[in-house]
Amino acid sequence: MKPPVEFYFDFSSPYGYLASEKIEALAAMHGRSVDWHPILLGVVFKQTGAVPLTTVPLKGEYSRRDMARSARFHGIGFRMPSTFPIATQAPARIVLWAAGRDSGLAAKTVHSLYRAFFVDDIDISNADAAAAVAASCGADAEAARAAVDDPAIKDALKRENEHAIAKGVFGSPFFIVDGEPFWGLDHLDQVDRWLATGGW
Amino acid sequence: MKPPVEFYFDFSSPYGYLASEKIEALAAMHGRSVDWHPILLGVVFKQTGAVPLTTVPLKGEYSRRDMARSARFHGIGFRMPSTFPIATQAPARIVLWAAGRDSGLAAKTVHSLYRAFFVDDIDISNADAAAAVAASCGADAEAARAAVDDPAIKDALKRENEHAIAKGVFGSPFFIVDGEPFWGLDHLDQVDRWLATGGW
Numbered sequence: 016m017k018p019p020v021e022f023y024f025d026f027s028s029p030y031g032y033l034a035s036e037k038i039e040a041l042a043a044m045h046g047r048s049v050d051w052h053p054i055l056l057g058v059v060f061k062q063t064g065a066v067p068l069t070t071v072p073l074k075g076e077y078s079r080r081d082m083a084r085s086a087r088f089h090g091i092g093f094r095m096p097s098t099f100p101i102a103t104q105a106p107a108r109i110v111l112w113a114a115g116r117d118s119g120l121a122a123k124t125v126h127s128l129y130r131a132f133f134v135d136d137i138d139i140s141n142a143d144a145a146a147a148v149a150a151s152c153g154a155d156a157e158a159a160r161a162a163v164d165d166p167a168i169k170d171a172l173k174r175e176n177e178h179a180i181a182k183g184v185f186g187s188p189f190f191i192v193d194g195e196p197f198w199g200l201d202h203l204d205q206v207d208r209w210l211a212t213g214g215w
Numbered sequence: 216m217k218p219p220v221e222f223y224f225d226f227s228s229p230y231g232y233l234a235s236e237k238i239e240a241l242a243a244m245h246g247r248s249v250d251w252h253p254i255l256l257g258v259v260f261k262q263t264g265a266v267p268l269t270t271v272p273l274k275g276e277y278s279r280r281d282m283a284r285s286a287r288f289h290g291i292g293f294r295m296p297s298t299f300p301i302a303t304q305a306p307a308r309i310v311l312w313a314a315g316r317d318s319g320l321a322a323k324t325v326h327s328l329y330r331a332f333f334v335d336d337i338d339i340s341n342a343d344a345a346a347a348v349a350a351s352c353g354a355d356a357e358a359a360r361a362a363v364d365d366p367a368i369k370d371a372l373k374r375e376n377e378h379a380i381a382k383g384v385f386g387s388p389f390f391i392v393d394g395e396p397f398w399g400l401d402h403l404d405q406v407d408r409w410l411a412t413g414g415w
Contacts, residue, residue: 063271071263073385077396087415088405185273196277201401205288215287 019048020206021191023184024125025056026103026139029082029093030200032129034188036091037203039122045210051114051125053107056187058176063185067100085200092134101132101140104172105163109149111171112162123152219248220406221391223384225256226303226339229282229293230400232329234388236291237403239322245410251314251325253307256387258376263385267300285400292334301332301340304372305363309349311371312362323352 020042024031042049060066069075079095086093106128114121131137131148139145142163150156162168179189183196190197192209208215220242224231242249260266269275279295286293306328314321331337331348339345342363350356362368379389383396390397392409408415 063274073383074263077383077385077398088408183273183277185277198277199401201399205284208288
């Protein structure tokens with residue numbers, strides 16, 4: 016089995032959500048699975064001096080238009096959440112907790128949490144709401160909720176952020192294929208060709 | 216004749232160069248021409264607080280890798296210039312001067328100036344060097360060189376920057392198709408579909 020595609024994302028990232036809906040099928044076409052790496056862009060942005068996209072003059076207005084347009088371009092359901100951006104510690108920790116149990120559960124939980132936020136306008140920064148989404152995927156509801164406050168899981172998320180920064184990750188979505196880094200939803204075509212050819 | 220595709224670019228922008236090599240053929244496929252709008256990203260970045268991409272931690276290293284990789288992906292010759300980034304008043308003014316005479320000359324000069332910088336490593340921030348490139352396209356060498364210091368042409372470039380900002384342009388390359396804005400080399404696929412369908 017070839018190594019999985021590493022997929023780094025923040026749950027508050029619209030382009031991360033859109034890419035999460037495409038990456039598994041793309042990876043599978045090339046006999047790959049996906050390793051899901053929830054990170055906190057707020058931590059990563061301290062390295063780069065970046066600020067949330069939608070808050071930047073000119074770029075912010077454009078990005079809101081482009082997010083909705085890109086969703087329609089790719090045929091993916093999308094609604095800009097009424098609260099945005101959000102803190103994403105709760106959903107990220109629940110996914111790391113789920114990944115420690117069952118990678119299938121983790122993947123399912125990623126999709127359900129992202130869709131809860133970007134389709135159903137559920138504020139997944141709320142730990143109870145995020146745990147309820149995980150429970151709808153088959154997770155134990157109380158255990159998922161407890162994971163949000165578990166020091167070991169908190170540490171695991173810190174390590175994810177540190178590892179991501181060490182690998183050069185600075186945005187969401189961010190893909191690493193056999194060591195090669197790709198940033199952004201719009202780089203799926205390059206990810207596809209890299210998986211097919213091993214580079215160019 | 217349908218309206219031209221508006222193409223905004225800075226001569227120091229690698230992704231602007233790569234897009235300049237693709238946009239004419241793409242527009243022509245849909246019966247469109249291209250209006251070339253040289254702008255100064257330094258002026259535009261004052262609106263958004265942006266800084267040159269290659270100077271940002273993590274993102275800078277990635278962008279240098281991605282620029283060369285994206286050039287190979289699209290089959291376009293590219294070499295990172297030894298002096299980068301550069302001030303681009305001289306080439307931008309020469310193009311505006313040429314556009315006032317002959318739109319064919321302007322387009323030819325855009326391509327030759329971009330290739331001089333990103334293929335042949337000629338420092339086109341130098342007014343003499345930029346004028347020599349224009350002369351190789353058929354322009355009058357002395358007149359092209361004089362345009363760089365011509366107050367009327369300086370004003371024309373100021374107006375280009377102001378118009379671009381008023382239209383929401385914040386980066387390079389930036390395309391406007393029948394009023395719809397698209398940012399970035401990676402949005403050529405959306406530009407293509409918008410030209411084909413008129414929107415989605």
